[in-house]
Amino acid sequence: MTMPQQFALDRRLHAFRPDLADARLRGKVEAERFAEGKPMRVALPVVDLREAPRVDSGPQTQLLLGDEVRVFEEADGWCWVQAVRDGYVGYASDFSIENPRGAPTHMVCVPRTFVYPGPDLRFPHTRALSLGSRIAITGEAETRGTRYSILESGEAIIARHVRPVGEHADDYVAVAETLLHTPYLWGGASGFGIDCSGLVQLSMLMTGRNVLRDTDMQAATIGTIVEPDADYGNLRRGDLVFWKGHVAIMADDGTLIHANGHTMSVTFEPLRGAIERIAYLYDYPTVIRRPD
Template identity: 65%
Template sequence: MTARDARLHAFRSDLADARLKGEVAADRFVAGRPARISAAVADIRNEPRPDAGVNTQLLFGDDVLVFEDAEGWAWIQAERDGYVGYVADTVLGARSQAPTHVVSVPRTFLYPGPDLRFPPSGQLSMGSAVTVTGAAETRGTHYALLPSGEAVISGHIRPVAEAAPDYVAVAEMFLGTPYLWGGASGFGIDCSGLVQLAMHMAGRQVLRDSDMQATTIGETLEPGPDFAGLQRGDLVFWKGHVAIMIDPETMIHANGHTMLVSREGFKEAVARIGYLYGGPTGFRRP
């Protein structure tokens, strides 16, 4: 049997994705049932219990395949990046109308109707996928109407086929967002989550974790002496960490030092991080 990364392939000793039959050993193989995330943010955990670690998150409108649903937990695989884990079954809904738009600002509110004076009924992160069924205007503010009857500010969404031209500019929109281990939303995000979400908004789908990104995004880059040759958009990796270059001297990253998405001088960061964790382990140019 070929070795498989359990983060990206749904297999356990007792159960596995039917597409993996003949490639992994399992007592039973099942086809995944299509479902869609219906919560603003869904934690993907490494075990089916509420105190288990959060590996990543999915957003409202993300499509998943469900391989098991038992005792309040669903074992799923995200279709966008292939990540496998457990979510509370309450965050799953049916796939009905196809999403037409995505949230294009870091965070936005849902309203029970097209009026910003209504108490919000929810909130959504950048990257959330919604289906727009109509439009309304109240006191000069334009709203998109959703199948639930709720409304979102029209200027906070864009068509699903429309990509941002610069993923670094998207990442910069998250400056000041709290750092959250496993976070992948505008409410809290980690280093590789920032890279993935920014690239997603620019129309590029990449893997979730920094070790995956360090071997799959773009091409390997070898800077010159004193890190010469780095440019906007290049990725810098440390063991367990990734940052995005804004320009040859400055990077942006979600980090546990400031507990925020922050700008930092690249050489200053190399010195600071190196004191505890060593120097950069690699560079990639998307």
């Protein structure tokens, strides 16, 4: 992925502070000391990545179980990290990050699923996982005709709810459509709550494509620009419609799907209706991009 110049030293994507910086930025930024970053992995189902090391600092994005991070500092209950997948920098609670063990073998491929203490859906579940979570599977079992995949911990998950890492969905729009009615959550990036650019990123992740997190980043880096007709009649499924601070996915030539604060959910909406509704409060679309 080519990084546009406007993000060359964007603090969302580069770990540097006056006292500490990523060693890869030596010679580009000034800091009292530099650190290589310790490879670690997310240990909880969903982890908020915050702008500051405080619980009242709202999440800028979220990390999912199994996501790889580089840890530059551990102090006062917080880790200062950079996500390997999209480069996002922020603070995560120290108990949510662990040393990597075996590499994940499978990825959750449904919006949400439960983990059980053993291979039986009648057992009380131990946790819930989001689409895109990465886990290590060590075996299989069957109970009353239902197939389970067995985790390293001995816990079990419905086998058809995971697929091997490296096996990808074909259509990112179809993935987004599985998240219909998921609650809108500012900074959300999971099947439990998601925002507009999180929907784009998570859906594309499931097709094997890593894209940047925020709308301004996506508007500058995904695919190629499409010049819309006066009536937007030349748009097609998969095109991305960007406003300042918002993005929606074309589900067909006249309908979009997006996570939005208007309905507080992932929903379908007629393109023309969305354009006029958003223009009334904010402005018209700024750019249309067609993923490669």
